[in-house]
Amino acid sequence: MIEVINLSKEFVLNRQQRKELNTLEKTALAVDNISFKCEPGRVFSLLGPNGAGKTTTLRMLSTIFKPTSGTIKIAGIDAVSNSQEARKKIGFLTGSTGLYARLTPNELIQYFADLYGVSKKDLEERKERLYTLLDMKEFQNKRIGKLSTGMKQKVSICRTMIHDPEVVVFDEPTSGLDVITAENIIKLILDCKQQGKTVIFSSHIMSEVDLLCDDLAIIHKGKLLFSGTMSTFKENMKAENLTAEFIRIVHESQNA
DSSP: OEEEEEEEEEEEOOHHHHHHHTOOOSEEEEEEEEEEEEOTTSEEEEEOOTTSSHHHHHHHHTTSSOOSEEEEEETTEETTTOHHHHHTTEEEEETTOOOOTTSOHHHHHHHHHHHTTOOHHHHHHHHHHHHHHHTOGGGTTSOGGGSOHHHHHHHHHHHHHTTOOSEEEEESTTTTOOHHHHHHHHHHHHHHHHTTOEEEEEOSOHHHHHHHOSEEEEEETTEEEEEEEHHHHHHTOOSSSHHHHHHHHHHHHHHO
16 A cells, blocks of 8 residues: 655755746745555556656655655555665656666566565566566567667566565556557556555556556646546546546646
8 A cells, every 4th residue: 555645845956957947946846745545456547747746756655755745655664764664565667767788687687586585486486477477588588788678668567576566656657668568568557456466657648547547646736636536537527538637637727
């Protein structure tokens, strides 16, 4: 489970950043006092336009950023005061994750399994399941630097999941990928749900949200505009489809 209570993140702006943003303010509030809960065995989607605060929020959940204020609990652990223990429960996938180009997928996965203290038996069982699910067996011994973008993303997914985390965080997991690789990621998310894991992901692709999402939140300019179940969202839609309703809510907040 993920519990977020009154979470905020403020960044200090340097002179160049103030110039780029055309502001005299010395700080920027990226996330503004948001609260939501993600339940085990359900998929939670965080939606918002570029710059809304999605990635900042997910990085706080993953203990990469420390919040300015508020509470984050990951599987019952306070992720702010006890980030090291919380991190053991988390798998975090982002498109900007760096991989070691000189290693093979097998070598990289072994390295991360060792970091998490995964036993040899568990490693082999999890590799077999993940490599089959992601169709990785053909390139498991090739150098990562020689792999395609889609293949590298599969390696990143396997690295994310090899310690069998209770909580999985996906930041734009299918962005820029081919259809087949994106489908593999969707299968993985559904597999995580079946296993009773807590899954949160951000996406710009509303068809994915509609397919996968049990609960969702909409964030814009750091503020939470909606948080609830997908069924409640659909029941109260004023527009004709999910994309149009999302745009309507964001525009309405700008004009408020």
